[in-house]
Amino acid sequence: SKGSSSDWMKDVPDTSLLSEISIPGSHDSGAVYSLGDLTGKCQDANIASQLTYGVRFLDVRLKIVGNDLKVCHGIVDERDDFPNIITILEEFLLAHPTETVLVSIKDEISGDDPIQFDKLLTDLISKSATFFTEDRIPKLGEVRGKAVLLSRYENNSLGIPLYKGWMEPSENKNTFEIKQGGSIFHIQDNYRLENVDIKWTEFAECLSFANDATSDVLTLNFASGYLTSGFPMSYSVPVAKHMNPLIERESVNHKKVGTVIMDFVTEGLCKAIYGRNF
DSSP states (O other): OOSOGGGGGGGSOTTOBGGGSOEEEETTTTOOOOBTTTBSOOOSSOHHHHHHHTOOEEEEEEEEETTEEEEEETTEEEEEEHHHHHHHHHHHHHHOTTOEEEEEEEEOOTTSOHHHHHHHHHHHHHTOSOEEOOSSOOBHHHHTTEEEEEEESTTOOSSEEOSTTOOOOBTTBOEEEEEETTEEEEEEOOOEESOHHHHHHHHHHHHHHHHHOOTTEEEEEEOOOEETTSSSTTOOHHHHHHHHHHHHHHGGGOSOOOEEEESSOOHHHHHHHHGGGO
């Protein structure tokens, strides 16, 4: 790309559907803190830094605390909230108007009231002019300077709904499709792993699928996971140490890789993904 990682989308044609673009993303984007250095942490860089690296897909996990939406990873408080994330997005997109960011919102706590969660979220989003909230995959020219909402929570009233149909891993495999709004989301999210080779095999299959996918299919390929045989089981570091060098090396062998969602994302990893567009 001509220019810095903060502005790499300026060289992508306006007519490109987001499903046709190779997009680097971060898994559990706000998870920069851990519990006793054992579980919870998935990123070294905060969200503002990730955007400058070239990340254009954010995986935001929230919970209700009073009348606020706080960032968390499971039981781990990540010391941030959704209003601050909106501010970060607004400031970044104002400074870099050629860019767009896919923002996936997940209600991380199963006991949250889904009606209250949706109300709190929609109240915050309605105060910002930054979000594109239609139920369809847009072309890049429509959403430059905007954040595109993917609603991965029950009872959503805005954005592209991805709650219904999102599957949990079964027998060390988890690739599935959700048909929504005239589009198809092809998703690989196998995160409970017996070994890292299982993860790489399924991830690589999804890379190859994205390379040949039609324009109406948006591929979400998660590189994240944890080893069920390790200690603690929810520790993401060993998987990332194995996966990230392979991603950086192997993605260059594909013309298109879809949206690749990684733990401990770096600018080098982002360049390996968004470089497929040029």
